[in-house]
Amino acid sequence: MINLFVSFLLLATPQTKFLTYTNPMNKFNMRYPERWQNQAGMNAVAFLSPKENEQDAFQENVNLMLQDLTQQPMNIDQYTELTRQQVVQFAGNDAIVSLKDATIGGQPCKEFVFKMAYDGRNLKLKQYWFIKEQTAYLFTYTAETTQYANYENVATNLMKSFSFY
Numbered sequence: 001m002i003n004l005f006v007s008f009l010l011l012a013t014p015q016t017k018f019l020t021y022t023n024p025m026n027k028f029n030m031r032y033p034e035r036w037q038n039q040a041g042m043n044a045v046a047f048l049s050p051k052e053n054e055q056d057a058f059q060e061n062v063n064l065m066l067q068d069l070t071q072q073p074m075n076i077d078q079y080t081e082l083t084r085q086q087v088v089q090f091a092g093n094d095a096i097v098s099l100k101d102a103t104i105g106g107q108p109c110k111e112f113v114f115k116m117a118y119d120g121r122n123l124k125l126k127q128y129w130f131i132k133e134q135t136a137y138l139f140t141y142t143a144e145t146t147q148y149a150n151y152e153n154v155a156t157n158l159m160k161s162f163s164f165y
Helices: 002-012 076-091 148-160
Strands: 018-023 028-033 037-040 044-048 061-068 096-104 107-118 121-132 135-144
Touching: 018 037, 018 044, 028 044, 028 148, 061 148, 076 096, 076 107, 076 121, 096 121, 121 148, 135 148
Parallel strands: none
Antiparallel strands: 018 028, 037 044, 044 061, 061 135, 096 107, 107 121, 121 135
């Protein structure tokens, strides 16, 4: 009887609802939690986590930036090395946590995790990027180091929900 009641409670717990962000100009979709806000610009979109309370001064976020590479063509390995060098220059060698191959939206990409201090905050970032038709698609999850693990799965799923249509 108790197992049945616990099973019922688990089934009755509301699941996170997701909304779909569509970018008709670049023909892609992304799914994000309905409690998150999205802010779209010409070549970027940001998804902001809800504030945990009134004192929450930093909203964990995921953003996607499209970078036109027609003036400075490069392949994914060149883009990766440039990005790695920029992080080392800004935050030092110890900032890099990992750099490995991955896939997003059926596209081979890189996954890069690093730490940095910015504006008085210790941040941890996870990035994915790929290049398609002279455009770099750069996904970034940014969180305070102490909150990173709390949002990592949601943020990673949001980034990996990317798909072209």
